[in-house]
Amino acid sequence: xxxxxxxxxxxxxxxxxxxxxxxxxxxxxxxxxxxxxxxxxxxxxxxxxxxxxxxxxxxxxxxxxxxxxxxxxxxxxxxxxxxxxxxxxxxxxxxxxxxxxxxxxxxxxxxxxxxxxxxxxxxxxxxxxxxxxxxxxxxxxxxx
Amino acid sequence: xxxxxxxxxxxxxxxxxxxxxxxxxxxxxxxxxxxxxxxxxxxxxxxxxxxxxxxxxxxxxxxxxxxxxxxxxx
Numbered sequence: 001x002x003x004x005x006x007x008x009x010x011x012x013x014x015x016x017x018x019x020x021x022x023x024x025x026x027x028x029x030x031x032x033x034x035x036x037x038x039x040x041x042x043x044x045x046x047x048x049x050x051x052x053x054x055x056x057x058x059x060x061x062x063x064x065x066x067x068x069x070x071x072x073x074x075x076x077x078x079x080x081x082x083x084x085x086x087x088x089x090x091x092x093x094x095x096x097x098x099x100x101x102x103x104x105x106x107x108x109x110x111x112x113x114x115x116x117x118x119x120x121x122x123x124x125x126x127x128x129x130x131x132x133x134x135x136x137x138x139x140x141x142x143x144x
Numbered sequence: 145x146x147x148x149x150x151x152x153x154x155x156x157x158x159x160x161x162x163x164x165x166x167x168x169x170x171x172x173x174x175x176x177x178x179x180x181x182x183x184x185x186x187x188x189x190x191x192x193x194x195x196x197x198x199x200x201x202x203x204x205x206x207x208x209x210x211x212x213x214x215x216x217x218x
Binding site: 032034054056057058059060061062064065067068071072075084086088089090091092094095096097098099102103104105110 | 150151173174177179181186204206207208209210211212213214
């Protein structure tokens with residue numbers, strides 16, 4: 001499944017959190033890392049390192065129990081879970097067919113940390129589905 | 145009845161609503177892709193059709209989250 005890039009969103013990520021996402025991915029490679037970005041109004045305040053219960057180099061799944069815990073913790077702090085992060089340890093920072101198939105929550109941004117090259121690459125996407133099509137938009141990640 | 149859904153107060157007209165119907169009301173298009181916590185207990189998906197929501201209940205739902213890498217040849 002492929003879809004054209006349509007629209008651009010923007011998210012502000014503190015440099016420390018940007019580095020934390022990469023460090024998390026590197027610490028687990030070759031297993032895929034995953035996490036949530038929490039924040040307000042497209043500004044990230046926190047990165048939650050989540051457990052990849054698949055413990056796989058090519059797949060990730062969140063632990064629902066951990067998801068609910070983080071959801072409530074973020075809400076108590078006045079944050080939204082605004083981003084879902086996962087790593088591609090050996091492949092580029094682009095959505096896979098499986099990502100597009102499984103990213104059914106229209107609300108969060110989806111970020112991919114690629115460790116394929118020596119310098120890690122982080123890209124963001126918005127995935128919106130309708131009966132007829134999948135719309136994928138790029139997300140500009142601005143480090144602040 | 146008055147319940148809380150994802151931390152927000154929600155007023156529901158009918159009593160005895162089951163979770164599947166509540167998800168529809170919450171505009172969840174793919175209920176098979178969500179996890180539901182009812183009063184602190186995560187429900188098996190099979191229980192969505194039978195678990196009734198009562199006044200004062202707390203319901204949390206979120207989407208299953210998973211994905212994978214593209215083929216390495218890509």
